[in-house]
Structures are given as structure tokens and as C-alpha cells.
Amino acid sequence: MINRQILFLLFFLPFIGISQSEDEKQLKEIYTTSLTNGESYNWLSYLSNQIGGRLSGSFNAEQAVNYTKAELDSLGLDRVWLQPVMVPKWTRGIKEFSYLENAPGETTNLDICALGGSVATPSGGLKASVIEVKGIEELEALGEEKIKGKIVFFNRPMQADLIQTFEAYGGCVDQRYSGAAEAAKYGAVGVMVRSMNLRLDNYPHTGSMSYGDLPVEKRIPAAAISTNGAEMLSTVLALNKDVKLYFRQTCKVFPDVQSYNVIGEIKGSEFPNEIITVGGHLDSWDLGDGSHDDGAGCVQSMEVLRLLKETGYKPKRTIRVVLFMNEENGLRGATKYAEVAKEKGEYHVFALESDAGGFTPRGFSFDCDEANFAQITSWKSLFKPYLIHYFEQGGSGADVGPLKGNGTVLAGLRPDSQRYFDHHHAENDTFEHVNKRELELGAATMASLVYLIDKYGTVQASNIKG
Amino acid sequence: MINRQILFLLFFLPFIGISQSEDEKQLKEIYTTSLTNGESYNWLSYLSNQIGGRLSGSFNAEQAVNYTKAELDSLGLDRVWLQPVMVPKWTRGIKEFSYLENAPGETTNLDICALGGSVATPSGGLKASVIEVKGIEELEALGEEKIKGKIVFFNRPMQADLIQTFEAYGGCVDQRYSGAAEAAKYGAVGVMVRSMNLRLDNYPHTGSMSYGDLPVEKRIPAAAISTNGAEMLSTVLALNKDVKLYFRQTCKVFPDVQSYNVIGEIKGSEFPNEIITVGGHLDSWDLGDGSHDDGAGCVQSMEVLRLLKETGYKPKRTIRVVLFMNEENGLRGATKYAEVAKEKGEYHVFALESDAGGFTPRGFSFDCDEANFAQITSWKSLFKPYLIHYFEQGGSGADVGPLKGNGTVLAGLRPDSQRYFDHHHAENDTFEHVNKRELELGAATMASLVYLIDKYGTVQASNIKG
Structure with missing residues (x-):
């Protein structure tokens, strides 16, 4: 018995060691790239300062669709597309x-x-x-x-x-x-x-x-x-x-108009049918420029894919960014995305949303079973150098919510929330209230979790394969 | 043996239970009072907006001495006094x-x-x-x-x-x-x-x-x-x-001028000779109004004593607030304070500084031995509801540094640091960049630790008494 334990340790310990330091190295690269060579802040500047508030059905919302599609196109992903969805149109008037x-x-x-x-x-x-x-x-x-x-x-x-x-x-x-x-x-x-x-x-x-x-x-x-x-x-x-x-x-309600979710993906090398989705919502209220709610979540989600590419990581699973349309007043984009996923029989192993502002990230909230939560919390120490400490079970995000079921692990980024409601849905939700480093730390934190989920899979995913 | 264990548990468990929930209750009261009925933000508004930058030797620095002394006087502490110290005087000129x-x-x-x-x-x-x-x-x-x-x-x-x-x-x-x-x-x-x-x-x-x-x-x-x-x-x-x-x-150097540390204390009911000091530095650079550096630390330290009084807590040890003069360009106030403490044979069990900005608190850094660090980290779970997670050994603060030795536990509040150097020593270190809740959470976090140290003492303090 003792001999077998020793053999086990001799055999696995080096791998455990290597794997751990590989993960540490990958996280370090992700954070460093985000903080020294990030794109999230530039993207947010365009979205906020050149486009502005993006209420569903507005001209600005359509500009935001076109802009983010073009930016995703330029990243060299495997596929970028628009998913049509009809959205409500309400205007504030004078x-x-x-x-x-x-x-x-x-x-x-x-x-x-x-x-x-x-x-x-x-x-x-x-x-x-x-x-x-x-x-x-x-x-x-x-x-x-x-x-x-x-x-x-x-x-x-x-x-x-x-x-x-x-x-x-x-x-x-x-x-x-x-x-x-x-x-x-x-x-x-x-x-x-x-x-x-x-x-x-x-x-x-x-x-x-x-x-x-x-x-x-x-x-x-x-x-x-x-x-x-x-x-x-x-x-x-x-x-x-x-x-x-x-x-x-x-104010006035108009008939529904055509709009789109903006989607891009990197095809998985080993399990292309296991999808990991990361997203925010592209629409915003009209009073400010929607920098925290939810321009930040959109550019962070785009940055997740860019960081994985930039650090040379080749995902095993399909990693998808989704910029959902119409979270604020209808959730039509999220509903449509989940509907289409079901029709196509897509298997989402994980879906992560950032929709709580571009503030210093503290961790994540998870809507999942105990087994997956245990696996994820086993990675907690990897995040300690980045002061990410909050791993709790709870809600995820409005846009990923409709994907619930079939063992999909849902999660929401949890940034520091103290300043969020100073800006939420008001004319002072503007670019100058987003700190570049805080935004970039959020993107890196999301990319790190996506990397770990991609590498190790979720618990149900392993069971299904096994 | 089993019987003795059971007896032990029967005897002590209720007390352990009560004590834990007493601590939880006290922390809850401290945080609630700080967030719903705090004074730190009002004090900071006066210091920043009515007085402004407070370079050592300036008129503003002396106004700040008078203002904070008067405010401490109004709190009904056991003693408030000015501690004279000569400080350098450098002026920026045109x-x-x-x-x-x-x-x-x-x-x-x-x-x-x-x-x-x-x-x-x-x-x-x-x-x-x-x-x-x-x-x-x-x-x-x-x-x-x-x-x-x-x-x-x-x-x-x-x-x-x-x-x-x-x-x-x-x-x-x-x-x-x-x-x-x-x-x-x-x-x-x-x-x-x-x-x-x-x-x-x-x-x-x-x-x-x-x-x-x-x-x-x-x-x-x-x-x-x-x-x-x-x-x-x-x-x-x-x-x-x-x-x-x-x-x-x-710019020009003038001869040293008279200034003061501002000090107030609540006398300990059981161990009046064991001193717990909490402080920040009252001087600041002249370009902004010194809101983060270190108006925040001053008002938080004042608030620690007010919160203990307001929540009805009667300290066993002497709790002292010290607003140190001249941290920025001389550290004369801190040096003087430690000098006088030594002359008088004062025994400082604990000294805590807040001098890293009025941002969301994440925890503390401790300069102390393993035994004290172990005791303090055993309280970590009490802080979890307040998202305080950072308890590490390391530096403390420039002003409490000179108290090092004789087993004094030194600590520094560690707020989120991402935005600090956007403002540090520049003309945009101003009041509007301090968030009220973030400031108040810092004050409550400091007060909570001071409460626990006061209640349980430090390890050396117990040994000395024991």
C-alpha cells in the first residue's frame, strides 16, 4: 500500500508541479498583456466617445454593432457573425x-x-x-x-x-x-x-x-x-x-426594429462542440455613454479572446464572445442567443458575463452545482497574486441566464461595487469614470478563468466524455 | 479523559459562541454606523474644500491643526492635545x-x-x-x-x-x-x-x-x-x-517653524498603560487638496474613535488617534511622537496607519512577529462579510514606523491601489475623487481591527501581563 502511494506520488507529483507552474505562467502572461498591451480601453474609448449611448433600436446601437463586428473581424478569429434579433424601440423624446x-x-x-x-x-x-x-x-x-x-x-x-x-x-x-x-x-x-x-x-x-x-x-x-x-x-x-x-x-414606443447580437469565436482544437461563452451587453441607456453599463463588459469580453490569442494559447474548446443586444429593456438578444443555441443543439459548458461595471475585479459569482464550484474554487490560489478573492455561489448575469440548464456553468464577474450606482443609468456613466487599469484587470481576470475552464473542462463535461 | 473534554466543551462552548457573535455584532454595528451615520466624509470635505493643501509650515497646515483639534475636542474624548514639533518650511513660489x-x-x-x-x-x-x-x-x-x-x-x-x-x-x-x-x-x-x-x-x-x-x-x-x-x-x-x-x-527653503501633531485619546478601562495608536498624516503636498494623501487617513483615524464611542464600546486599552505633521518632507511629527513616547515610557501594543488613499479597503499589511500575525489572521472570517480579505506580513506606514520595537504590532490599511497614483502628489488629489462609501468602509475596517486588538490584546501584551 505504501509502495503504491509512493509510486503514485513519484509519477504524478512532477506533472502536478509542471501543470501548476504552467497555469501560473499563463495567468501572469494574461495579466501582463492586459496591463501593458491591452486593447480594452481603446475599444471602450471608441464605443463611449465616438458612438455614445446605445439604446436598442437607435442609430448608435447599430453603429456599435458595426464597430464591434469590424474590430472582431480584425482579430483573426475563426468566425465572426451577426445574429439577427428584433428589438423594442423606445425613444426619450425632448x-x-x-x-x-x-x-x-x-x-x-x-x-x-x-x-x-x-x-x-x-x-x-x-x-x-x-x-x-x-x-x-x-x-x-x-x-x-x-x-x-x-x-x-x-x-x-x-x-x-x-x-x-x-x-x-x-x-x-x-x-x-x-x-x-x-x-x-x-x-x-x-x-x-x-x-x-x-x-x-x-x-x-x-x-x-x-x-x-x-x-x-x-x-x-x-x-x-x-x-x-x-x-x-x-x-x-x-x-x-x-x-x-x-x-x-x-417619450414614445415605436414598432420593433431589426438589430443584432455580435458574435465571434475561436474554434476549439480538441472539443470544438463544447462552447465557452463570454459576454456583455452592447446596448445601453441613452443618458450617458454606457461606459460602465455595459461598454466595459463588452470590451472586456472581446479582450478575453484577444488575450488568449496574444499569449499564444490554443483553446481546446470553442471560445465565443457574444455582445448581447437589448439587455436593458427586453433581453431579446440573450433570449434569441439561447433559442438559437438550443435549436442547433449547441452544448455550452460555461458562460461568463461582465455586467457590473469596469471597476477593480474582486472575483466571480457562480450559478452551478457543488462539483463544479469545488473544481473552480480549487483554482483560487492561482488568482491570489491578482487580489482576486471572491468566489461565491449565487447569480451570474441577465444575458447568460437563459443558457441555464444541461449542466452549463454560469458565472458573473464581480468587480468592486461601491461606485457603480453613482453612475448606473445616469448621464454620468461616462468614459472618464472608468479607470484603465481597473478595466484591464477585469479583462485579465475573466480571461484567466476562461483559460482554466478551457484547459480542465467542467465536471459535467468530463463525465459526458468519460 | 473523554469526560474532561466534554466538561471543557460544555463549559467553554457557550462562551466561545457568545464571544464570536458579540464580535460579529460589534463589527456589524461599526460598519453600519460608518456607512449610515459617519463623520469621515464631512470632516474630509472641510479639510479639503475649506482648508486645502497643507504643506508643513504653511498657514493651511496650521488651520488644519486647529480644525482637527476642535473636532476632536467636540467628540468628548478623555484627552485632546497638541504635541509641538519643529517642521521644515519649503515654498513652491510662483x-x-x-x-x-x-x-x-x-x-x-x-x-x-x-x-x-x-x-x-x-x-x-x-x-x-x-x-x-x-x-x-x-x-x-x-x-x-x-x-x-x-x-x-x-x-x-x-x-x-x-x-x-x-x-x-x-x-x-x-x-x-x-x-x-x-x-x-x-x-x-x-x-x-x-x-x-x-x-x-x-x-x-x-x-x-x-x-x-x-x-x-x-x-x-x-x-x-x-x-x-x-x-x-x-x-x-x-x-x-x-x-x-x-x-x-x-522655490525656497525657510527656517524651520513651529507646528504640532494633533492627538486625542480614550483612556483604557482595564489596561490604560497599553496604548493603541491609529493615525494618518495631517500635512499634504500643496498642488491638490490632499484628499487621498492623506486627508482620508486623518479623518478615518478620527472616525475610529468616534465609531467606538458611537457604538457604545468601552475600550480596555487606551485608544489614541494621532494626526502626524510633516510626513511628506521630513517625518518630523512621527519622529517626535516616537521620541516622546520613549521618554515617557509609553507602551504601544499596536499602531495602525492609513496612508494609501481613501479607496475601498482590501485589508492590512502587518509588521509583527508570527504569533501576533497568527492571532490577527484568526479573525479573518469576521471581516469576510465586508469583503476584507488581505492580511499579509509586510510594511506598515511611515508615521508608525518609528514606534517599531518592544513587540509593538505595526499595521497599515491596504485599500485598492489602482487609482492611487493617478492622484498622488498632483493637483488632481482632490475631494471629488474620494468616494464617500469607500472612505467610510476604510474607517469601519480600521475601527473593527482596533476593537479586536483592544478586546483580545496582542500576544506580547498578554505574555507581559501573564
Whole structure:
């Protein structure tokens, strides 16, 4: 028995040693290339500064499709293509306008923006009394009597003591998404939602909302108000219940238009039918230039393939970058991608999304079984030199979500989240707020994980082959 | 034997359980208070926006002493005092001016600033040919023949592939600190140093330099040039060796002046003679407002004491905040503090510095023995909910360094370092580049460690008592 153990060690130890140092070397090369000879920041500069905000169905979104397709074409991948998908088209119209009227003629301007998907106000705007609530659940208690004819002001702030700001977002976003549909049931004429922002400032933050199954004629306009504006409105309301709120917005829904997911791939040398997908979403909201949400994720995903090529790594499995269209207000690109993959019987072993901003990466969240999670966490020490420490089970990303099932391991990059909601969906989500090194570290972190998954496979993949 | 083990477990387990959850509860309270009811950001706003850059010996530095003393006074600590210390006084003079002269009359302006401690140029400025080097070690090979009468241009960039940017800084800063003293030995007439900045931009970064034992009449003026300027100068030099560089600066050294360390403490209830010191440095360079370096560290250190009081914690040991004067160009405050501590026979069990910017905290670096390091890392899991993962042995901080010896555990807060050198010692080290939550998380992380050290003591402290 002892002899066999010794034989085992003598036989395998050198390989374990070599393999470990090969992985260390490959990760080092990936990080060094990203930090000293990266393309992600240049790509983001073009996407943000030359194109700008890329709302689905807009001219900019189509420019972004063409630009990223051309850049992927230039990388010498095995295949680059556009995957057609019909997307919704909603336009903001002319700049929204809002004021408080404390007494006739005594007004104060407020910073607002229409929520994505909202209807317009009447063309002359809408003026009404305001009722402030902290959440949807208060509506029932107030009832139609107290709500009818009024603008409902949803003012529950993001919870500042949650360390992961996405949790704080998750605890508030129902106000934005469903507030109008719920308030309309009680006869509200409009909805004003406190921006999903942890900071006090003057930027209103847009984002998607839905009327659910509310009939068209019952739909009421919904807007976001900046956090400073929300504080002011709340303060004024406490002093004067009769204050009126005016707002005007001219947003509009058009028929669906043709758009595309942008896809490129390196064919796997050993297991070409095992697909590893890495992606972000190419569309963005229209107020800023979508640098953090999600230009960063797109250029990082493109950079993953470029880094693997640049470091001379030949993948065993097919590595695919997907720039999903229409994550923000429809998820049509992600749905289409998963649909086509199913039709074609494609086998995705792994899908990784970056859609949490271009900030310093901390690690990943995994939606997978215990066996795969155990394998992945066994690589944790390889990431230690890069200060990547966060490996947890949890969610992945909206765009890779539809690939769930058949043992596909899903993951999301988890960057530092403290500053994300300062910029999210607002006009200050712009290029100058992305730090080049932080962006590049994210790309390298993603490429490193993709390399390891490619080299060692996932657990189910091995079982299927075995 | 088994019975004794069971008895042991029955007796101690409940206490272990209570103690653990007490610690968890205390950390949670500290973080929540910092994030929802913190003072650090308000203090920093005053220090940065109402006072501004605080170079030792300046009016602003004295304002900062008075302001922070008054704020500590208002916290209801057991004692607040000023510790006198003489500090150097160097002034920048009128704004520096520099240009490249490609041919007579064909000039391009460059962004430069004098290095701290440098002498002035002649009053009409200095114009000379330039010799570019990548480091001090090249000077000897070039020799007096190639250097005499020229301006030496030190152009070794920070190494971008180092993940911890302070390492990259450490690998470059000799050019700034000693470049002039070394170049003068070979007859150089001036020195221009590439700014210690990982980014390409137009900000020159100042910082301390020393002439060592060079006689006064041999001292040559030294300035920093922005990274963009360095790239341009290097490119032009490659095309035209005869290009001339002009610069003018009017900086000046004055006699030492009186200043102060600002100190406050909460007296320990059980071991008042065991001192835990937490601090940052109150002085800063003059170009920006010193928000990251080191306004952040000062307000975080003040906040540590406030958070302990606010959460109702009564320290067993004496907890002291020290705002050190003159870290940037003399370390006189730190030296004085350690000197006085020694004279009084004070026993410092622990000293923690925050002087790496107000960015998201990642953990700490410890300068201590294995036994203390083992005790501290045993607390690591308590910090996991706050994404604090970095506990390593290494350096601590310049200001707590002089306390080394007698088993004092030294530590430095280690925030995310990616953006630090974008701002360090430059005019864009300003308040708007500090994120409120990131600053507050740093203060809470420091307070949490101070709480644990206070509660459990250090290993030597226990031995001494035991």
C-alpha cells in the first residue's frame, strides 16, 4: 500500500508541479498583456466617445454593432457573425421638465428623466398633488381614496449599510419597475421614483419599467427624480401637503426594429462542440455613454479572446464572445442567443458575463452545482497574486441566464461595487469614470478563468466524455 | 479523559459562541454606523474644500491643526492635545514654467512642477541640452563628459504589470528622491523626472527629494514633468538630440517653524498603560487638496474613535488617534511622537496607519512577529462579510514606523491601489475623487481591527501581563 502511494506520488507529483507552474505562467502572461498591451480601453474609448449611448433600436446601437463586428473581424478569429434579433424601440423624446409648485407662481425646478418604457405625459405636461410612499405595499392601505388623481412618489432609498450595493439595488428596484403599474390600479395619474443611487446628487437615473398587463388606456407616465430632488420633494411635502408637482415627458414606443447580437469565436482544437461563452451587453441607456453599463463588459469580453490569442494559447474548446443586444429593456438578444443555441443543439459548458461595471475585479459569482464550484474554487490560489478573492455561489448575469440548464456553468464577474450606482443609468456613466487599469484587470481576470475552464473542462463535461 | 473534554466543551462552548457573535455584532454595528451615520466624509470635505493643501509650515497646515483639534475636542474624548514639533518650511513660489526649444523660437510648453525641497533655478530660468536616462545607474557609464552642463531627464516609467501599484512606485521613486544629488556629481545643471504616475496625463506629480550630503553650492534644481510631457520630451529627443529644455522655478527653503501633531485619546478601562495608536498624516503636498494623501487617513483615524464611542464600546486599552505633521518632507511629527513616547515610557501594543488613499479597503499589511500575525489572521472570517480579505506580513506606514520595537504590532490599511497614483502628489488629489462609501468602509475596517486588538490584546501584551 505504501509502495503504491509512493509510486503514485513519484509519477504524478512532477506533472502536478509542471501543470501548476504552467497555469501560473499563463495567468501572469494574461495579466501582463492586459496591463501593458491591452486593447480594452481603446475599444471602450471608441464605443463611449465616438458612438455614445446605445439604446436598442437607435442609430448608435447599430453603429456599435458595426464597430464591434469590424474590430472582431480584425482579430483573426475563426468566425465572426451577426445574429439577427428584433428589438423594442423606445425613444426619450425632448428633455424632460419638472418643477414643484409650492404656491401659484412659486416654483422650483427638479431633475427628472422618463423611465424606459414609460408613456408620455399629456403634451402640456401633468400637474397634480403628490403622495409619498416608501414602497408598493403601502398603496393598498392608502387605497383609491388617497391616491386617485395624484402623483405617487416612491421614495424608499437604497440601504446604505449593505456592503454589496447590488443587494441594495435589488431591495429598491421594484419601485421603479412596477411602481407605475401598481399605482395606476388605484387611480394615480403619474409616478415619480427616487433614483436608484446611493449618493446624494442631481442626476436622475433611468431604467426599465413595465406596465405588466395593464390596458393601454390605464398606463400612466413614470419618471425618476434625482436623489437630491427626492430629498427636497420629501422635505417640502412634510411642510406643505398641498404642493403640486409638474412634469412633462414626450417619450414614445415605436414598432420593433431589426438589430443584432455580435458574435465571434475561436474554434476549439480538441472539443470544438463544447462552447465557452463570454459576454456583455452592447446596448445601453441613452443618458450617458454606457461606459460602465455595459461598454466595459463588452470590451472586456472581446479582450478575453484577444488575450488568449496574444499569449499564444490554443483553446481546446470553442471560445465565443457574444455582445448581447437589448439587455436593458427586453433581453431579446440573450433570449434569441439561447433559442438559437438550443435549436442547433449547441452544448455550452460555461458562460461568463461582465455586467457590473469596469471597476477593480474582486472575483466571480457562480450559478452551478457543488462539483463544479469545488473544481473552480480549487483554482483560487492561482488568482491570489491578482487580489482576486471572491468566489461565491449565487447569480451570474441577465444575458447568460437563459443558457441555464444541461449542466452549463454560469458565472458573473464581480468587480468592486461601491461606485457603480453613482453612475448606473445616469448621464454620468461616462468614459472618464472608468479607470484603465481597473478595466484591464477585469479583462485579465475573466480571461484567466476562461483559460482554466478551457484547459480542465467542467465536471459535467468530463463525465459526458468519460 | 473523554469526560474532561466534554466538561471543557460544555463549559467553554457557550462562551466561545457568545464571544464570536458579540464580535460579529460589534463589527456589524461599526460598519453600519460608518456607512449610515459617519463623520469621515464631512470632516474630509472641510479639510479639503475649506482648508486645502497643507504643506508643513504653511498657514493651511496650521488651520488644519486647529480644525482637527476642535473636532476632536467636540467628540468628548478623555484627552485632546497638541504635541509641538519643529517642521521644515519649503515654498513652491510662483508657478513653474517650462518649454522645449526645438529650434530658436520654435517652442512647446511642458507641464512641470518643482520637487519638494528643490532649489530654485536662476531667476531668469535655466536652458540646457537634455540627456535622457532610465535610471541613476546609467549616470556612471555616461560620465561627466556626457552629462556636464546638461539637464538629466529621468524617464523610467512605473511598471504597469505590477498588481500592487505601491510596488511600481517603489521601483521608480529613487529617480525623484536621489536623481538630482546623483546627477549633480557629474556636473548636470538640472534634473527633470518623469512623474510617478501610471496613467498618461498632463499632471506633474511633486514629492520629496534630497540632496543628501551635497554641498549647498552644488545643488541643482529638480522638477517633475507630467507623463504626457515625458513621452513628448523623449520622442522629440529621439528625433533631435540638440533640443533645449527651459525651466524656471522659484522655490525656497525657510527656517524651520513651529507646528504640532494633533492627538486625542480614550483612556483604557482595564489596561490604560497599553496604548493603541491609529493615525494618518495631517500635512499634504500643496498642488491638490490632499484628499487621498492623506486627508482620508486623518479623518478615518478620527472616525475610529468616534465609531467606538458611537457604538457604545468601552475600550480596555487606551485608544489614541494621532494626526502626524510633516510626513511628506521630513517625518518630523512621527519622529517626535516616537521620541516622546520613549521618554515617557509609553507602551504601544499596536499602531495602525492609513496612508494609501481613501479607496475601498482590501485589508492590512502587518509588521509583527508570527504569533501576533497568527492571532490577527484568526479573525479573518469576521471581516469576510465586508469583503476584507488581505492580511499579509509586510510594511506598515511611515508615521508608525518609528514606534517599531518592544513587540509593538505595526499595521497599515491596504485599500485598492489602482487609482492611487493617478492622484498622488498632483493637483488632481482632490475631494471629488474620494468616494464617500469607500472612505467610510476604510474607517469601519480600521475601527473593527482596533476593537479586536483592544478586546483580545496582542500576544506580547498578554505574555507581559501573564
